[in-house]
Amino acid sequence: MKHKCPLRLSELPDWVHDAVTDLEDLPIFRLVSPNNLPPVDAKIANFPNNELIVNRHPDSGTIEAWTRGSPPTISPDHVQAFLVAAGHEDSRQYLLDSDLGPPGQALSERGFVSWRSQIEAGTPVIGPGGKVSIFRTTTSILVDITVRKRSGTLPSKWRALGTIYEPCLEEFNPWRDEIEIEALLGYFELSKYEPQFYLRPAFVFIFSVPGSAGDAVPWQTVRVEPATLSQEIFPREGLGQWHSTGGPYE
């Protein structure tokens, strides 16, 4: 779930309550350890003459691939092959992020394309991971399949919602008149540079101060709050280095 326009700080509590209304408790998923993943298929897509190099990133085990040269286009068949490979990593829905790139431009001609994933019941996967992306550089085409395989579930319960937003209200109160918040709720997946053992529901809040008032400086920061808790794992397990306000985790 994502809000439609920047929120004011005073609107955050209502947004958090609305976001979970009618949602049942979402499970936390165990993820396969990077050490237990099968080798990746080097022929993930039908590129001639070993022009595509494929491996698993050593930190996370997610798939990354790049071409030796810069092919003029990525064919629909190649794109399909990458999405199939993502599906083999973890069975999810992959949805084209249509906001990216000039309207009407063919996918094959775009500098960057990505597909965000959703898991059962249409819950989006948010964060730096959870997607397939293709980036055309000056010398190569880079493909990241930052999707981790799920191996089991842990039951979890929504946190007391006040413990999620009240620390934010306190921390950002000095900037309450100009701060803008972009808020998201979904399963939070880390980038390819971090190992991750649990995929869990989380709130992401991006706090921005445009700095338009007098000599105030513009700045921005991100907070990632676990949305549910399980007795079997620590409250911040699975969120890597992303900063939360620090609890209390109730």
Next chain:
Amino acid sequence: MNKASEAYLQLIQRLVRKNQLSSGALEMIAQSSSPCDPYELASGVSRQELLAFSKTYKVLVRQGLVWRDIQDRLTAMIPEVLKQLELRNDAKIETAPLDALKTVGALWCGLFDHPGRFAHIRVPDLRFAYRGPSLFLSIIRQRGSQIAFLIADEDMSDACFPLPPKAGQEAALVYLCTHGKCPASGYEAYLNRGTWKPGKTRFNKELPIVMVLDTCNLIEGAHGWETGWANALRGGSVRLLLGFMGLTSIDPGSSLRGKAFAENLVSQKKMSYADAWIDAVRTQAVTENRHAIAIGVGDSPADAEEMLHLTLDGTSSIPRPKRLCPGPIFFAVKDLHETQVSTAS
């Protein structure tokens, strides 16, 4: 001129832009009595590209090329191509390898001591300003680069700019992380006390070449920022600026971009600085609208675009970019989606 002929000329222009067609080859095509496949005369073209474009060429021939018109247009193109090649050659000749090019330096400011009421509300501390530069340095040092200098917090003052003589002469790349803003008067980076405006600084003639400005607002919008940077960079060594259009997050998760940037530079991918930066930012972004940019700076549009191809090896083992001449300066601004060129006199 018919559509097929226009498309044929676009193929030629694409090869010329990518420096894959020499002026001699272009002249051969222009003098040929019948249509010929430009990819047969091109160099540095991948097999896949060759197959795809040869097929396109055959389709265009079937559609009917008006060869006389094409020859006229090609003949007119040749002087411009020669001029671009000359500029590239100039850059090669003017520059000689430097021993110290595989060095980097970093500055960050997480603690601010600005005067006035509510100073820590107006200019809040950045607890995690250290993470981007230090993660970058950690990786790049493991792969053989040397760290020329580190300057942090209260030591980051007006005295740092221009960079201390020894430091400035030794670091090919400088990584700066602090608050930044870009009012109508131009970019400012926040120091422990006060701000640094690039226009105040005369950069050295040899180094640094690349500046990473891991701050908000290296530029605020698509246009209007060029004059300030042109004044700061004219005659100096800096040829590539990496940063953000608009706001960026400096927190523990987002700052992993420092590590990602270094890994991109030193990995087998051999990415250019520009691509390595843009890719690093997008891999650590929680939403897709983080606007990382790379600005190549040069004496001509081709020269500026060439800087977007600069690699770590390109600043360490092969000739360095030449310093900028007095006169008009061109900027090639690349983001995740496209490259645009602008200028300032």
